[in-house]
Amino acid sequence: MKRNMSLEKVVMPERDPRERSTNFEEVALGYTEEMALEEAARCLGCKNMPCVSGCPVNVKIPEFIALVQEGEFIKAYEKIKETNSLPAICGRVCPQESQCEGKCVRGIKGQPVGIGRLERFCADYAMLHGYESIQNIEKNGKKVAVIGSGPAGLSCAGDMAKKGYDVTVFEAFHVAGGVLQYGIPQFRLPKELVNAEINGLEKMGVKIEKNMVIGKILSLEELKQAGYEAIFIGSGAGLPSFMHIPGENLNGVYSANEFLTRINLMKAYKFPEYDTPIKPYHTVAVVGGGNVAMDAARCAKRLGAEKVYIIYRRGEEEMPARLEEVHHAKEEGIEFRLLENPIEILGDEKGNVNGIKDIKMQLGEPDASGRRRPVPIEGSEYKLDVDAVVIAIGQSPNPLLKHATPDLKTKPWGGIEANEDGLTSIEGVYAGGDAVTGAATVILAMGAGKKAAAAMDAYLQNK
DSSP: OOOOOOSSOOOOOBOOHHHHTTSOSOSBOOOOHHHHHHHHTTOOOOTTOHHHHTOTTOOOHHHHHHHHHTTOHHHHHHHHHTTOSOHHHHHHHSOGGGTTGGGOGGGSSSOOOOHHHHHHHHHHHHHHTTOOOOOOOOOOSOEEEEEOOSHHHHHHHHHHHHTTOEEEEEOSSSSSOTHHHHTSOTTTSOHHHHHHHHHHHHHTTOEEEOSOOBTTTBOHHHHHHTTEEEEEEOOOOOEEOOOOOTTTTSBTEEEHHHHHIIIIISOGGGTTSSSOOOOOOSEEEEEOOSHHHHHHHHHHHHTTOSEEEEEESSOGGGOOSOHHHHHHHHHTTOEEEESEEEEEEEEOTTSBEEEEEEEEEEEEEEOTTSSEEEEEOTTOOEEEOOSEEEEOSOEEOOTHHHHHOTTSOBOTTSOBOOOTTOBOSSTTEEEOTHHHHSSOOHHHHHHHHHHHHHHHHHHHHHO
């Protein structure tokens, strides 16, 4: 095979920004077979495989890319599936630039190999051709419970099912998928793909019980009494954070969780076909600088807002959002107001938002996170006219399960205490993902679910 020594990745086709900012169709269109072959030829097949060390679920990256190079796309997909239960999802939403691709040797003197794009291609190719892997799993007769059907829960459930356990996932919502359903917009992660990945787990024997709020309907102790010998908590971080400034109770102020849940899970963008509308707004301010803020801003634009602002108290270099998401938001006309912070949300006599009072910021000394602390500039306040505000400054775990389970130790900010294998303060109970770390990435949650599954299996085998 002839190597492709181009310093740049094969460009992935995307919808035109002016067109895509008016609809919820997927922005990135994916590689063709020819593009995939061309990009795969850039991989050097390094023997020490640095890219694998950057993958939280240890996908055998050089091996699957070598199969792509040979045109064996289904075999490449199967190679990915050996360690990754959700390749179509990871190929779209993983921050590859700071993980696998961040370790790629080709990135030293150019762009790294497009590992995420190739992973997405393999998964999409398998789905397009109706491929279903046949797995003969020998059941071991032991039951395990998984709380939450987000990335951590699905990853743990998939691995435990492969090991022969009877797995039941308990999901609080009426739809499985967690943040993959309610948090990430259709134009970044089509829900048809999420449902297809979940269906694949169900075909492996994973049972999913919806509308089951563990800690309210059933306790952890009751799950144990029902015969579940080990439990994994992957309940995520669904409790929104607010700024605690005047005016946050006005009409037109949303947490990013509510805003995105209404749009993504409850299909507000299809009103009146789906009867969960969001009032039309003219000018929307989204406060925050992460991927959730980018998603909320881009959704607001697609719902018809003429002006959408991202307000972030630090500079662009400090933004936690993926570079790709920032780039797409700018292309779609989102206006970034950096080094600014709201100090009050203003309202009219009817209690509706009609502006925010912003203050200019400057970067001071580094804080505990290592980033320079934003400091207000005295006397720099001004009014910005908006009629809606979305607060996207972070989420924390819901305290319901903690309150229902006094023996479950938690951290001061609400996360569940767990060791590196996911074991909590209760024997046989494991936890991982955002419920432990706070809001993080899909792939890190999946890695935690995978690690916990290995520890649960070892515990049950020795029990």
